[in-house]
Amino acid sequence: MNYRGPYRVRADKNAPMPEILHPQDAIVRVLRSCICGSDLHLYHGLVPDTRVGSTFGHEFIGEVVEVGAGIENLKVGDRVMVPFNIACGKCAFCRQELYGNCHESNPEATAVGGIFGYSHTAGGYAGGQAEYVRVPYADVGPVVIPDWMDPDDAVLLTDVVPTGYQAAEMAGIQPGDTVVVFGAGPIGIMAAKCSWLFGAARVIIIDHVDYRLEFAERYAQCEAVNFRSIGDPVVFIKTVTDSLGADVCIDAVGCEAAGNTMNSLLGRYLMLQGGSTTALHWAINSVKKGGIVSIVGVYGPTNSLVPIGNVLNKGITIRANQASVKRLLPKLIQHVKDGVINPKELITHRVPLEEVGDAYHLFSSKLDDCIKTVLIPPSASI
Numbered sequence: 001m002n003y004r005g006p007y008r009v010r011a012d013k014n015a016p017m018p019e020i021l022h023p024q025d026a027i028v029r030v031l032r033s034c035i036c037g038s039d040l041h042l043y044h045g046l047v048p049d050t051r052v053g054s055t056f057g058h059e060f061i062g063e064v065v066e067v068g069a070g071i072e073n074l075k076v077g078d079r080v081m082v083p084f085n086i087a088c089g090k091c092a093f094c095r096q097e098l099y100g101n102c103h104e105s106n107p108e109a110t111a112v113g114g115i116f117g118y119s120h121t122a123g124g125y126a127g128g129q130a131e132y133v134r135v136p137y138a139d140v141g142p143v144v145i146p147d148w149m150d151p152d153d154a155v156l157l158t159d160v161v162p163t164g165y166q167a168a169e170m171a172g173i174q175p176g177d178t179v180v181v182f183g184a185g186p187i188g189i190m191a192a193k194c195s196w197l198f199g200a201a202r203v204i205i206i207d208h209v210d211y212r213l214e215f216a217e218r219y220a221q222c223e224a225v226n227f228r229s230i231g232d233p234v235v236f237i238k239t240v241t242d243s244l245g246a247d248v249c250i251d252a253v254g255c256e257a258a259g260n261t262m263n264s265l266l267g268r269y270l271m272l273q274g275g276s277t278t279a280l281h282w283a284i285n286s287v288k289k290g291g292i293v294s295i296v297g298v299y300g301p302t303n304s305l306v307p308i309g310n311v312l313n314k315g316i317t318i319r320a321n322q323a324s325v326k327r328l329l330p331k332l333i334q335h336v337k338d339g340v341i342n343p344k345e346l347i348t349h350r351v352p353l354e355e356v357g358d359a360y361h362l363f364s365s366k367l368d369d370c371i372k373t374v375l376i377p378p379s380a381s382i
């Protein structure tokens with residue numbers, strides 16, 4: 001696919017074949033790629049330095065068709081899931097398993113590491129919404145897909161499952177806790193599902209899109225609430241938690257949050273801050289004193305208005321990061337094998353890669369009850 005500017009992407013039948021540029025590279029023929037909610041931030045023109053002509057896609061699996069001279073862990077023919085983080089495996093941060101914060105893979109920034117198909121802010125790497133993709137540091141990230149695993153499950157292990165799981169993990173959920181998840185997209189739904197694994201007693205998911213709330217209620221067996229129907233969400237959460245607030249809140253919305261006109265104006269339309277911070281406001285103001293707010297929703301690097309005084313005065317711990325996919329994969333592969341998590345149930349749409357423009361429009365406009373779209377390249381054989 002090829003980005004032409006905000007709200008415009010199209011298939012590019014003449015895209016050049018990627019080449020090995022470094023001995024640690026591999027070339028992967030893509031078998032599945034997904035469109036992510038965070039791809040919509042790119043599509044809507046909200047991510048700095050998203051260049052016309054770039055290829056998105058950080059959720060993909062594929063078959064290795066070529067390896068660089070320095071590759072030891074992969075061979076041609078391996079079918080691999082490729083974490084969305086690009087990580088060198090050797091720097092001080094990778095050695096702490098902070099694979100989302102690699103210091104080598106993104107020379108453009110000192111915060112996030114490299115990410116496939118996520119603008120030059122995240123390193124300028126071409127993404128996997130393509131037939132072929134170059135995978136740097138290919139001995140570090142890719143994991144061979146077990147024979148028993150459905151490729152539809154595998155592709156969701158590259159971002160959705162680890163990010164949802166890490167959201168719950170960072171939230172420090174204790175047995176008996178009440179968890180509130182803001183955002184009923186695939187990540188929020190997965191975070192709600194995973195909250196039970198840490199012993200939550202009650203999980204409430206909040207959004208304003210009814211079909212997603214219905215899906216979340218069914219898939220994650222949680223309570224689902226439309227914030228348009230409850231007045232002030234902060235008051236609502238206090239009301240249902242004996243006035244104390246939720247034990248933990250998870251922000252799975254990020255920079256395009258609806259629900260507050262001023263925040264939308266500042267963050268989405270005027271771009272005077274790193275996104276609309278409505279969900280984060282609600283999370284901070286509705287978590288209990290001493291509680292934890294876990295952020296996996298994506299925000300821009302610029303300053304944003306958040307009620308930091310409330311964070312201090314309530315003694316809130318804020319934890320946030322891009323998921324460390326590689327760290328979590330062994331555990332999550334086992335969860336899929338055991339049937340604890342069924343990722344592929346999130347997939348509602350399968351679209352040929354050639355129709356990528358329509359697929360983005362459908363997902364962006366939340367048409368046809370879309371939860372998760374998988375793009376199938378013409379050369380994919382499974």
Ligand SMILES: [Zn+2]
Nearest residue numbers: 036038059159
């Ligand atoms: Zn994603």
Ligand SMILES: [Zn+2]
Nearest residue numbers: 088091094102
């Ligand atoms: Zn590194």
